[in-house]
Amino acid sequence: MSAAVRFPVLEVFGPTVQGEGMVVGRKTMFIRTAGCDYRCSWCDSAFTWDGSARDEIRLFTAAEILDDLHRVGGDSFDHVTISGGNPALLKELGVLVELLHAEGMTVALETQGSRWQPWLPMIDDMTLSPKPPSSGMGTDWDVLDNIVARLSAAGSRFCMKVVVFDEDDLCYAREVHERYPEVPFYLQAGNDNLTEEEPSAMLPYLVQRYEWLINAAMGDNSLRKVHVLPQLHTWVWGNKKGV
Amino acid sequence: MSAAVRFPVLEVFGPTVQGEGMVVGRKTMFIRTAGCDYRCSWCDSAFTWDGSARDEIRLFTAAEILDDLHRVGGDSFDHVTISGGNPALLKELGVLVELLHAEGMTVALETQGSRWQPWLPMIDDMTLSPKPPSSGMGTDWDVLDNIVARLSAAGSRFCMKVVVFDEDDLCYAREVHERYPEVPFYLQAGNDNLTEEEPSAMLPYLVQRYEWLINAAMGDNSLRKVHVLPQLHTWVWGNKKGV
Numbered sequence: 001m002s003a004a005v006r007f008p009v010l011e012v013f014g015p016t017v018q019g020e021g022m023v024v025g026r027k028t029m030f031i032r033t034a035g036c037d038y039r040c041s042w043c044d045s046a047f048t049w050d051g052s053a054r055d056e057i058r059l060f061t062a063a064e065i066l067d068d069l070h071r072v073g074g075d076s077f078d079h080v081t082i083s084g085g086n087p088a089l090l091k092e093l094g095v096l097v098e099l100l101h102a103e104g105m106t107v108a109l110e111t112q113g114s115r116w117q118p119w120l121p122m123i124d125d126m127t128l129s130p131k132p133p134s135s136g137m138g139t140d141w142d143v144l145d146n147i148v149a150r151l152s153a154a155g156s157r158f159c160m161k162v163v164v165f166d167e168d169d170l171c172y173a174r175e176v177h178e179r180y181p182e183v184p185f186y187l188q189a190g191n192d193n194l195t196e197e198e199p200s201a202m203l204p205y206l207v208q209r210y211e212w213l214i215n216a217a218m219g220d221n222s223l224r225k226v227h228v229l230p231q232l233h234t235w236v237w238g239n240k241k242g243v
Numbered sequence: 244m245s246a247a248v249r250f251p252v253l254e255v256f257g258p259t260v261q262g263e264g265m266v267v268g269r270k271t272m273f274i275r276t277a278g279c280d281y282r283c284s285w286c287d288s289a290f291t292w293d294g295s296a297r298d299e300i301r302l303f304t305a306a307e308i309l310d311d312l313h314r315v316g317g318d319s320f321d322h323v324t325i326s327g328g329n330p331a332l333l334k335e336l337g338v339l340v341e342l343l344h345a346e347g348m349t350v351a352l353e354t355q356g357s358r359w360q361p362w363l364p365m366i367d368d369m370t371l372s373p374k375p376p377s378s379g380m381g382t383d384w385d386v387l388d389n390i391v392a393r394l395s396a397a398g399s400r401f402c403m404k405v406v407v408f409d410e411d412d413l414c415y416a417r418e419v420h421e422r423y424p425e426v427p428f429y430l431q432a433g434n435d436n437l438t439e440e441e442p443s444a445m446l447p448y449l450v451q452r453y454e455w456l457i458n459a460a461m462g463d464n465s466l467r468k469v470h471v472l473p474q475l476h477t478w479v480w481g482n483k484k485g486v
Binding site for chain 2: 015024025026074186200218219223225229230235236
């Protein structure tokens with residue numbers, strides 16, 4: 001690995017709150033990488049893979065990403081979240097993680113769990129989010145089993161997260177939880193309104209979807225060791241980018 | 244300690260989601276104990292100490308509490324949250340915590356940190372929530388220092404949480420965070436509308452208060468290792484009790 005390796009970066013923004021998952025509410029900076037091996041029907045960051053933002057991709061070294069984090073976020077942060085796209089496509093991303101650690105940062109990363117990388121156990125707050133049927137994507141269970149086994153063996157702090165839009169997704173979530181019962185499990189209410197930019201218009205709908213998911217999970221004996229969360233950022237900012 | 248010791252219980256409800264703090268979103272049962280050494284101006288559970296629910300207090304043994312948890316919540320839970328009032332007033336509550344542990348439950352507890360008890364380190368998800376100026380209460384820093392030192396020495400998993408209503412509260416929160424920089428720190432947007440029962444009427448106000456607190460925390464260099472969260476249950480259910 002070399003310090004000169006470059007990564008395709010689409011957005012650097014923050015500090016803001018992490019709106020979902022295992023560190024929901026955490027003050028963090030976001031780095032969004034370009035490129036994905038999936039094409040989820042409801043992807044809220046389709047610009048990372050559909051070509052629409054191709055001209056905005058910057059090829060940054062790890063040092064340039066660190067500079068950009070401070071240019072955008074000042075000195076008011078100690079936590080960085082790497083999202084995508086699927087950042088686990090980037091073989092040498094460990095170079096960036098090492099640099100952020102050397103700067104005293106805690107590093108979170110989210111991936112669907114379709115690709116192993118040797119640097120995955122270095123991530124401090126690791127989220128595997130396999131995609132449910134409503135995404136239109138399939139899960140390669142052998143690959144996911146392998147990633148879970150390796151992260152567990154490495155003593156990583158990681159969780160599984162499944163976004164749920166409907167009953168089929170809920171069945172899939174149960175299957176994931178029963179397959180990996182020891183892994184902390186997060187159910188997330190899906191947002192299938194990706195065009196509304198006015199939060200007040202979305203809010204009642206999002207709350208209703210969250211309440212539906214709570215009710216579904218609360219009466220279900222197979223879902224015990226679970227968290228049920230919304231996407232807080234959509235409650236506050238709707239679909240606005242960069243917050 | 245004796246298995247026959249009785250605890251003053253006001254509510255047993257759930258399973259529902261924990262709406263705030265370090266395990267926000269977690270599927271849990273709630274036990275609310277009666278009695279408090281504080282009288283916070285904005286307390287959302289004043290019935291635990293103002294005498295208004297005196298006739299609803301049941302004096303339960305630990306075994307009776309366990310029975311009630313299963314009567315109310317069935318078998319669909321593995322996490323129990325003890326709240327108050329101030330449950331840390333109860334000298335022998337360790338009897339209940341031990342029984343819940345023996346049943347395979349994870350136990351969370353919240354207290355303002357005004358009273359040490361030898362069973363505090365047994366709690367799995369422990370929240371100390373000292374009260375800011377808007378509460379009208381003062382903080383005994385010697386007592387709080389002592390509790391933090393003992394929990395740290397015991398290797399407990401605990402966090403600090405400060406509810407914030409205004410700028411003075413935010414100054415207080417900074418003071419707490421700077422005093423205990425190594426303790427995971429949660430800022431919570433306060434709800435000072437305690438009478439509205441219609442969630443849709445409260446929602447825009449609560450979101451606005453949360454966004455104010457996010458903005459205040461994001462630009463503040465002294466607040467780095469922090470989480471900023473709302474009370475999710477009030478977003479979904481308003482001030483309704485027992486959910």
